[in-house]
Structures are given as structure tokens and as C-alpha cells.
Amino acid sequence: MSALLEMRAITKTFPGVKALDNVNLTVKEGEIHALVGENGAGKSTLMKVLSGVYPAGSYDGEIHYDGALAQFGGIADSEKRGIIIIHQELALVPLLSIAENIFLGNEQAASGIINWRETFLRTEDLLKKVGLSEAPTTLIDSIGVGKQQLVEIAKALSKDVRLLILDEPTAALSESDSQALLDLMLELKAQGVTSIIISHKLNEVRRVADTVTVIRDGGTVSTMDARTEDITEDRIVRDMVGRDMAHRYPARTRRAGDMLMQVSDWNVWHPEHQDRQMIRDVNLDVRAGEVVGIAGLMGAGRTELAMSVFGRAYGRNISGEVRMHGKPADVSTIDRAIAAGLAYVTEDRKSLGLILEETIQRNITLANLRDVSAHGVINEAEESKVAETYRGAMNIRTPSVFQKVMNLSGGNQQKVVLSKWLFAGPEVLILDEPTRGIDVGAKFEIYNIINDLSAQGKGVIMISSEMPELLGMCDRIYVMNEGALVGELTAEEASQERIMSLIVTE
Ligand SMILES: Nc1ncnc2c1ncn2[C@@H]1O[C@H](COP(=O)(O)OP(=O)(O)OP(=O)(O)O)[C@@H](O)[C@H]1O
Ligand SMILES: [Mg+2]
Numbered sequence: 001m002s003a004l005l006e007m008r009a010i011t012k013t014f015p016g017v018k019a020l021d022n023v024n025l026t027v028k029e030g031e032i033h034a035l036v037g038e039n040g041a042g043k044s045t046l047m048k049v050l051s052g053v054y055p056a057g058s059y060d061g062e063i064h065y066d067g068a069l070a071q072f073g074g075i076a077d078s079e080k081r082g083i084i085i086i087h088q089e090l091a092l093v094p095l096l097s098i099a100e101n102i103f104l105g106n107e108q109a110a111s112g113i114i115n116w117r118e119t120f121l122r123t124e125d126l127l128k129k130v131g132l133s134e135a136p137t138t139l140i141d142s143i144g145v146g147k148q149q150l151v152e153i154a155k156a157l158s159k160d161v162r163l164l165i166l167d168e169p170t171a172a173l174s175e176s177d178s179q180a181l182l183d184l185m186l187e188l189k190a191q192g193v194t195s196i197i198i199s200h201k202l203n204e205v206r207r208v209a210d211t212v213t214v215i216r217d218g219g220t221v222s223t224m225d226a227r228t229e230d231i232t233e234d235r236i237v238r239d240m241v242g243r244d245m246a247h248r249y250p251a252r253t254r255r256a257g258d259m260l261m262q263v264s265d266w267n268v269w270h271p272e273h274q275d276r277q278m279i280r281d282v283n284l285d286v287r288a289g290e291v292v293g294i295a296g297l298m299g300a301g302r303t304e305l306a307m308s309v310f311g312r313a314y315g316r317n318i319s320g321e322v323r324m325h326g327k328p329a330d331v332s333t334i335d336r337a338i339a340a341g342l343a344y345v346t347e348d349r350k351s352l353g354l355i356l357e358e359t360i361q362r363n364i365t366l367a368n369l370r371d372v373s374a375h376g377v378i379n380e381a382e383e384s385k386v387a388e389t390y391r392g393a394m395n396i397r398t399p400s401v402f403q404k405v406m407n408l409s410g411g412n413q414q415k416v417v418l419s420k421w422l423f424a425g426p427e428v429l430i431l432d433e434p435t436r437g438i439d440v441g442a443k444f445e446i447y448n449i450i451n452d453l454s455a456q457g458k459g460v461i462m463i464s465s466e467m468p469e470l471l472g473m474c475d476r477i478y479v480m481n482e483g484a485l486v487g488e489l490t491a492e493e494a495s496q497e498r499i500m501s502l503i504v505t506e
Contacts, residue, residue, distance in 0.1 A: 002028065002029055003026050003027065003028055003029070003064075004027055004028060004029040004030075004065065004066060004162075004163060004194050005025070005026070005027040005050070005063070005064070005065050005066075005163065005194075006024075006025070006026050006027075006062075006063070006064040006065075007023065007024060007025040007026075007046070007049070007050060007061065007062075007063050007064075008024055008061055008062045008063075008064065009022045009023070009024060009060070009061040009062070010022070010023045010024075010025075010046065010049055010059055010060070010061035010063075011023075011059060011060040011061055012042075012045055012046075012049055012054060012058070012059040012060075014407070016399035016400065016403075017398075017399050018218055019042045019045040019218055020042045020045055020046055020049070020059070020218045020219075021217070021218040021219050022061070022219060022220075023042065023046055023061075023215060023218065023219060023220050024220050025046065025213055025220065026223070027163070027194060027196060027211075028194075028210075028211070029194055030189065030192055030193075030194055031189070031194060031195075031210040031211055032185060032186075032189055032194075032195045032196075032197060032208050032209050032210050032211075033194075033195070033196045033197070033209065033210065033211045033212075033213065034196075034197050034198075034199065034205040034208070034209035034211070034212045034213070035047075035196055035197070035198045035213055035215065036198070036199065036200070036202070036205060036212060036213070036214050036215075036236060036240060037214055037215040037216055037221075037240055037439070038216060038240055038241060038411075038439040038441055038442065039397065039409050039410065039411025039412050039414075039415075039437075039438060039439045039442055040397035040408070040409040040411065040412050041215045041216055041217065041218065041240075041409075041439075042215055042217075042218045043167070043198045043215060044087075044088055044167055044198070044409065044410070046215070047085055047165050047167055047196065047198065048085075049063075050063060050078070050083065050085075050165070051072070051075055051078045051083055051084075051085040051165065052072030052073065052074045052075050052076075052077050052078040053074075053075060053085075055072060055073045055074055056070075056071035056072055056073060057071075065081060065083070065163075066081070066162075079159060081162070082159075082160055082161055082162030082163060083161075083162070083163045083165070084156040084159055084161045084163070084164055084165065085165040085167070086149075086152045086153065086156060086164075086165065086166050086167065086169060087167055088167040088168050088171075088198075088410050088437075089410075090145070090148055090149065090152060091152075092140045092148055092151060092152065093140065094139070094140050094141040095139060095140070095141055096139070096140060097136060097137045097138060097139055097140070098123060098127070098134060098135075098136050098137070098138050098139075098140060098143075098151055098154075099119050099120055099123040099136035099137065101140055101151060101155065102122075102123055102126060102151065102154055102155045102158050103119055103122075103123070103158065106158065106159065107119075108122065119136070120136045120137075122158065123136035123154075124136055126154040126155075126157055126158055127151075127154055129154065129157055130150040130151075130153050130154045130157070130184055131150065131180060131184065132147060132150050132151070132154070134147065144177075144298065144299070145172045145173060145177075146172075146173045146174060146177030146178075146180070146181075146298070147177075149169055149170075149172075149173060149177070149181060150180070150181065150184070153166075153181075153184060161193055162193065162194065163193075163194045163195070163196070164188065164193055164194070164195045164196070165195070165196045165198075166185075166195065166196070166197045166198065167198045168198050168199055168200065168410070168437060169181055169197065169199075170182070170199060170201060170204060171199075171200070171201075171410075171436055171437045172436065173298075174297060174298035174299075174465060175297075175465070177298070178201075178204065182204060182207060182208050185197065185208055186208060197209070200411075200437060200438065200439050200440070202233045202236050202237070202440070203233065205236065206226075206231060206232075206233065209226055209231075210225070210226055210227060211223060211224065211225050211226065212224045212226070212231055212236060214236060214239040214240055216239070216240060216241075216242060221239045221240075222239045224236075237440050237441075240439065240440065240441065241439075241440065241441040245440065245441070245444065248440065248443070248444065248468075248472065249444075249447055249469075249472035249473060250444065250447050250448050250451055252291070252451055252454075252473070252475075253455075254475050254491070255289040255290075255454070255455075256287040256288075256289060256290045256475060257287055257288030257289045257290075257457060258287060258288050258325075259285060259287055259288075259325070259326060260285075260286050260287055260288045260290075260324065260325065260427060260428060260459040261285060261286045261322065261323065261324055261342075261427075261428045261459055262283075262284075262285040262321075262322070262323040262326075263282060263283065263284050263285070263309055263320065263321070263322050264283050264320055264321050264322075264323070265281055265282075265283065265319070265320045265321065266279055266281070266282040266283070266305070266308070266309065266318075266319075266320035266321075267279055267280060267281060267282075267317075267318070267319045267320055268304060268305070268308045268314070268315035268316075268317070268318050268483075269315060269316045269317040269318075270315070270316070271314065271315055271316050274316065274317075277483060278301055278304045278308075278314075278315060278483050279301055279304060279305050279308060279315070279483045279484075280482075280483045280484040281484065282305060282320070282484065282485055283485070284478055284485065286428055286459035286460075286461055287459065288457040288458070288459060289454045289455070289457050289458070289459070290454065290459055290460070290475050290476065291450060291451075291454050291460045291462060291473055291474050291475050292459070292460065292461050292462070292474060292475065292476050292477070292478065293461075293462045293463075293464065293470035293473070293474035293476070293477040293478065294306075294461065294462070294463045294477070294478050294479075294480055295464070295467060295470050295477050295478070295479050295480065295499045295503075296479060296480035296481055296503065297465075297481070297503060298465065300480045300481050300482065300483070300503075301480060301482065301483040301484075302432070302463045302480050303432055303463065304483075305480070305483075306344055306430045306432055306461070306463060307344065309322060309331060309337075309342070309430070310331070310334065310337045310342055310343075310344035310430060311331055311332065311333045311334030311335070311336060311337035311338075311342075312331075312332060312333065313334060313344075322340075324340055324341055324427070324428075329341075338367060338424060338426070341426055341427035341428060342426055342427075342428050342430065343367070343421040343424050343426035343428070343429050343430065344421070344430045344432065345417055345418055345421045345429065345430065345431045345432060345434055346417065346432055353417040353420070354405050354413060354416060354417055354420075355405070356404070356405050356406035357404060357405075357406065358404065358405060359401065359402050359403065359404060359405070360387060360391070360396065360398060360400075360401045360402070360403055360404075360405055360408070360416055361383055361384055361386075361387035361401040361402060362383070363405050363416050363417075363420055364386060364387050364390055364401075364416060364419045364420050364423055365378075365383050365386055365387070365420075365423060366420055367420055367421060367423070367424040368423050368424040368425065371386075371423070371425075372386060384401060386423060387401035387419075388401060390419035390422070390423065391419075393419075393449070394415040394418065394419055394442075394445065394446075394449070395415070395442065395445055396408075396412050396415045396416060396419070397409065397412050398412065410437045411437050411438045411439055411442060414434075414435075414436065414437055414438055415438075415442065415446075418431075418434060418446065418449070422449070422453075426458070427458055427459065428458065428459040428460070428461065429453060429458060429459070429460050429461070430460075430461045430463070431450075431460060431461065431462045431463065431464075432463045433463060433464055433465065434446060434450075434462065434464070435464070435466070435469065443469075447472075447473055450462070450473060462474060467496050467499060468496075470494075470499075471491075471494055471495070471496065474491060474494075475490070475491050476488065476489070476490055476491065477489045477491075477494050477499065479499050479502040479503060481502075481503045486502050486503065487499075487502035489502075
């Protein structure tokens with residue numbers, strides 16, 4: 001197989017950061033090439049250089065594509081050559097239909113008039129290719145992230161793709177949606193499409209990749225060929241983090257203390273569809289020092305449960321009681337929930353967790369400005385000190401805490417969200433997919449932080465779609481399905497099989 005793409009000695013600097021330092025990447029025609037590395041290693045930046053988001057002239061080094069030097073002035077240039085990138089953060093327009101999104105900027109029109117018949121027919125055809133049966137007129141807003149991701153691929157296919165770049169396509173997907181997406185990648189490969197996939201899920205990488213390139217600190221560390229050698233997860237991890245990682249989960253000492261939080265008879269209805277009950281008669285509790293998991297499939301209602309408890313941030317006609325230390329607690333607004341000792345770390349860092357245009361520093365102190373203020377005035381020196389502490393503890397990769405959050409890599413943004421809620425000093429921390437998009441090394445750091453919190457007597461509720469993570473970290477696991485708790489397992493009783501069987505038999 002010959003090389004379709006050769007990126008040679010690519011160097012890219014941002015003010016204060018050398019994001020890429022002489023990176024080399026060779027991708028052969030027709031293969032699936034995985035690009036892996038820690039948060040902030042430079043993966044997304046490298047793909048933005050390739051696709052012209054960062055145009056020729058804004059980086060050093062050379063891109064050779066299809067046998068010739070390529071100098072893309074923008075995304076349109078690379079698209080013309082069949083290079084299509086699907087970014088880490090989806091870019092669909094929520095209130096437009098699937099068809100409108102697919103042909104946005106590439107309208108099926110003659111003399112300025114859109115041919116809707118043609119648009120719909122082509123959309124149907126493309127949707128079939130990616131395994132979706134939705135109508136082309138369906139609003140993007142009304143389908144789940146898994147399907148949105150497939151629509152992005154359908155959109156890519158509408159443009160004669162030759163090299164498809166997927167930046168963490170399965171980060172927000174359920175197990176079954178992820179499988180569907182990976183199957184589609186393999187199918188496209190059979191049709192001759194070359195792909196580059198960025199992922200922190202190393203089992204997925206092993207499943208689809210023909211070649212794996214590891215980058216660390218902006219440089220290429222290794223390239224492995226699955227056709228000639230056995231690429232184990234351990235080996236990838238070693239190259240990623242620069243050392244052996246014997247365990248993925250730190251050891252935990254169990255210590256369930258006094259009752260900390262109790263939620264009883266919790267019922268929640270859908271905010272718009274008043275006849276749809278989203279949460280049914282939920283009863284759960286957390287003791288001091290306990291890490292309690294909530295397992296369930298995507299759409300089981302875990303996020304809705306957490307958000308409705310945290311200041312009624314979700315739902316209508318909410319009924320039920322929350323007790324802290326045995327006494328009824330007022331959690332009717334987010335401010336009151338925080339005052340009652342709760343914190344909720346959201347899975348959706350873009351819309352709920354962070355102010356992207358603000359500095360790292362301000363984002364960290366945002367939920368607890370009181371502790372860095374005197375007489376209503378923020379003490380910025382104090383604020384910086386706090387931010388620096390978390391930057392060190394969480395290993396947030398950034399030249400300075402004055403950096404805007406939008407300039408951080410995805411995983412480092414997630415660490416800022418977590419820092420913010422740790423600084424709020426809660427008694428019970430609800431973590432909703434806390435390690436989504438986070439590399440293996442940083443995951444371990446976050447697990448250590450969770451263990452520290454529980455050692456201090458705090459309660460942690462952990463919602464995660466990664467069952468191994470729940471099994472590795474939790475003292476007790478509730479299983480949720482269709483808005484109700486359908487089972488509860490101790491750490492000893494819990495296994496992936498038992499959790500799944502509780503979900504399917506209910
Ligand atoms: N526009 C920007 N301005 C300043 N720094 C940036 C910008 N974009 C990226 N960086 C920095 O460049 C480095 C590489 O970031 P990049 O987004 O490529 O990482 P990544 O490997 O994709 O990480 P993740 O797995 O977390 O998504 C990081 O230190 C990041 O903070
Ligand atoms: Mg990235």
C-alpha cells in the first residue's frame with residue numbers, strides 16, 4: 001500500500017504553547033489509522049493543520065497528499081480534495097432538519113432555487129448508507145447524539161470523501177451506538193475510504209485500526225502496525241504516558257460512614273411533554289465516604305435525575321424529598337442546592353459547565369466566588385492562587401491560568417469543570433460522566449481525587465456509561481432503566497453481566 005498522506009515535521013505554535021513539535025504522520029491508502037495521545041498532546045491541532053483550519057503558512061513542515069505537496073488555504077480547499085473532518089465538538093445546527101444540515105453550504109440548487117425533491121432523495125440515500133431510518137425532515141434537535149454523529153458522517157459522504165477524519169467520534173456515544181459507528185468505519189474502509197480516528201477508548205482503537213500512531217507533548221512517539229505486530233492496550237498506554245501503568249484504578253479502602261444524603265420518592269415530568277414521566281419513585285442514599293454509582297443505558301434518565309435533584313435544573317412537577325444529614329434540605333434552585341452542600345459536574349461541559357470566553361482562573365472560582373472575595377470584591381491574587389493549586393493537582397496543561405478555556409484541549413476543559421466544583425467545597429459531589437474524553441493517565445488522576453474526597457468523608461455519586469469504571473471505583477451501584485431504579489448491587493455483587501441483566505429483565 002502506498003502512502004495517501006505524509007505530514008512531515010509539522011510544527012505549530014500558539015502564543016505561549018508549542019502545540020506540535022516536528023510531528024510526522026504517514027497514512028496509507030485504504031487503512032484506518034488511529035491517532036492517540038494524552039489530553040493536550042496535539043491530536044486535534046494536527047488534524048486542523050491537515051484540513052486547512054490552520055491554513056498553509058500558519059505552521060511549519062509539509063503535507064504531501066496523493067503524491068503532491070498540499071497547501072490548503074482553508075477547509076474548502078481540503079474538502080475539494082476529499083479530506084473531510086468531523087470535529088470533536090459536533091457542528092450541526094440543532095433547529096434545522098437532517099436534510100438541511102447535510103446540504104448546508106452545498107445546496108442542491110439550480111438558478112438559486114433549492115431543489116427539495118432532489119435534496120430529500122439524496123438525503124434518504126445517504127441516511128440508508130449510515131444505517132439511519134429517520135425522515136430527512138427530522139430536526140437534528142430531536143435525535144440523540146449517536147444519530148447526530150451518523151448524520152455528520154452522512155454529510156461527509158455527500159461530499160465524495162477520500163480521507164475521513166473523526167475526532168473522538170464515540171466520546172458521547174453509548175456502547176451500541178459506538179459499535180454501529182465503528183462498523184460503519186469498517187464498511188467505508190471496504191469501499192476504499194481511508195480514515196483517521198482519534199479516540200481515548202483504546203479497545204475501539206484495537207478493534208478498527210490497522211495502524212496506530214501515538215503522540216506525546218506535541219511529538220510523534222511511535223507508529224505500530226496491527227497487521228504485523230500485536231498492539232496491546234498496555235503498549236499503547238505506555239507510549240502515551242511514557243511509563244508503565246500496571247493498574248487502571250487506584251486501590252480503594254471502603255468506608256461508609258453516617259448517612260449524608262437521601263433522596264426519597266423522587267418523581268419528575270418532562271419539561272415540555274407534560275404527560276411524560278421521566279423519573280419514577282426514585283429512592284437513593286449516599287453515606288459519608290461512599291462512592292455510589294448509577295449504571296444504565298443512554299437515555300435511562302440518569303442525567304435527568306441528577307439535574308432535577310440539583311436545583312431543579314431539569315423537569316417539571318417535581319415531587320419528593322432530599323435530606324442532608326437526616327434533615328430536609330432546600331434544593332429548589334441551583335444556588336440553594338449548592339448551599340445545601342451539593343455539586344453537579346455535568347457531562348456537557350460546553351453548555352452547562354464552562355464559560356468558554358472566560359479564563360481558566362475565573363471558571364474555577366465561579367461557583368464559589370465568596371471564598372476569593374472580600375466585601376463583595378474579588379481578590380484576583382487569591383483567585384490565581386486557587387487556580388494554580390488546581391492546575392497543579394489536576395495537571396491541567398496550559399501555559400497560564402489566564403488562558404481562555406476555549407483554547408484548552410477537550411480533556412483539559414473537563415479538568416477545569418471538575419476543579420470548579422471541587423473548589424465549591426461540596427459534601428456530595430454528583431459526577432456525570434466525569435472521565436468522558438479524558439486520557440487514561442488523567443483518568444487515573446481523577447480516580448485518585450475521587451478517593452481523596454471520600455477519604456475526607458464526602459459522598460460521591462458517579463454516573464458513567466463505562467461500566468468498568470463503575471466497577472473499578474464504586475462501593476455500591478444503583479442500576480437505572482426508563483426513569484426508575486431497577487436494582488442495587490454492592491461492589492462484591494456487581495459485574496457487567498449482572499448490571500446488564502437487571503436492565504434487560506425489568
Ligand atoms: N487556539 C489555541 N490557542 C492556544 N492554545 C491552543 C489552541 N488550540 C490548542 N491549543 C493548545 O495546544 C495543545 C494541543 O491541543 P489539542 O487540542 O491539539 O490537544 P488534543 O491532543 O486534541 O487533546 P484532547 O485529547 O484533550 O482533545 C494544548 O496545550 C492546547 O491547550
Ligand atoms: Mg482533541
